[in-house]
Amino acid sequence: MFGKKPEQRGANLWQEYWGETYAPELKQRLLKPLFDELEKEGKIGNLIVDLGSGAHPVTRLLAIRPGRKRVCIDIAADNAGSVDELRLRLDAEKIGQLDQMSFRKALLRVCGFLEIDLRKDAGKQQVDTIVIADTLNYVDFRKVLNGLANYLKPNGRIIILNLPYRGNHTLFSDLGLKDNRQLYPVLEERGFEIEHKSFPKRPRNETDESEELIVLVARKMQAQT
């Protein structure tokens, strides 16, 4: 570790876990019906970003459709890909930071994948849906949501599945999500409307939302400045 930049240190720590799956059955049970419902209403769209995707992105639960493309961002990703899925190694906290070489390189790869012109189209709000499963504990969640929101189309959606404060504590960010209620003002300040939130594992009669497993859908209401 000694002598390495923080970004490299982070990537290496996560590298050890690359390939592991994280409660896939539970995620399938919770996310598939939600994806299906949104899909039926035409609310998923064609360009999907899966942030902190791991090696088994939950967005693979979405149907493959002509024109649909998924960009799976992960600090430990292997940079492989196919016609409809790009796996992109990137520290999510760098998203939107054009002064960072790693972000500029990632943007270039995304433009190649989407067959769009970097100079003309890269800054545009192109993304229909962003999915973030089990990742907000590990990153500066405010920075990541702010960075991502700029790339989402108006009316695009962020879908979050998270279990605050639970997971691999040694890898948690000090600025990670510690309490679900921290999410609401951050999203609202960025012009999102929370369309859906549920706490599928919350014990009956429990009303506290703070540290329960949350599944949330937020719609971007207006163009970001």
Ligand SMILES: C[S@@+](CC[C@H](N)C(=O)[O-])C[C@H]1O[C@@H](n2cnc3c(N)ncnc32)[C@H](O)[C@@H]1O
């Ligand atoms: C608990 S796993 C969740 C994986 C997958 N989303 C799932 O639900 O099964 C957290 C993922 O976040 C990634 N990650 C952690 N910090 C990150 C960062 N700063 N930028 C991008 N990805 C990060 C890790 O490499 C890991 O794959």
